[in-house]
């Protein structure tokens with residue numbers, strides 16, 4: 001077995017893990033990022049955590065083949081620079097060469113966190129064995145990654161797969177990106193929560209109020225799904241519309257890419273079949289290839305927060 005270290009650099013935490021060549025995660029450690037610090041300090045912490053992750057898994061440092069790094073923001077794989085990472089305050093930081101200095105002799109691999117997570121799901125999670133897949137993450141925003149013919153498709157800025165920002169309603173809700181009606185503005189967890197709150201304000205008798213203890217600020221994605229389980233009329237209405245939004249975006253992706261598989265990750269995907277079954281029904285009717293024998297499968301992501309680590313460790 002060959003061993004690798006994967007590092008997931010986030011705005012809140014740095015996680016590092018010892019990963020086998022088959023994608024098995026043996027150890028997982030994390031420390032607070034304390035973002036706002038210099039890139040040098042953060043690199044030092046990442047290097048130390050990488051060594052600890054190997055040690056904790058009883059693998060000598062010399063046996064580690066490579067260290068892979070997933071970073072939030074724009075990761076230029078050609079130059080090894082993090083060109084911009086909003087939540088770390090990084091501008092043009094040569095993170096790869098800094099890591100090479102901190103860990104002499106180790107190969108350093110590098111990508112943005114969304115691509116690393118998609119790659120992890122592909123190599124070791126829900127995408128094992130397929131040749132093409134899309135990873136779609138429904139979280140604060142909507143993100144993802146594209147794997148075509150066994151390779152990450154990354155575009156000129158290594159940032160392809162921004163699934164949050166294609167238009168599903170040209171005159172729709174303003175999006176953070178400056179346009180209107182982006183998929184993210186309808187299908188992210190953030191969007192679902194605001195759709196839920198809006199409906200609650202119009203329906204003061206809804207069970208959703210009870211489910212959030214009467215405090216609307218406490219509404220989360222789960223609140224809506226709990227309401228659906230209780231067959232609350234308001235919850236069901238919000239839910240059906242959310243499924244329509246989600247299906248609209250996913251159908252576009254299916255028609256464009258015809259992937260073997262789409263895996264859905266992020267907090268919302270925890271709703272499991274409650275979400276996926278009705279979603280699949282709507283997609284089934286709209287898929288341009290609906291008369292074909294081979295159809296895109298929609299599945300939940302399986303690696304959760306470890307996808308980024310595992311994917312980073314096994315980057316090409």
Ligand SMILES: [Zn+2]
Nearest residue numbers: 165175177182
């Ligand atoms: Zn947008």
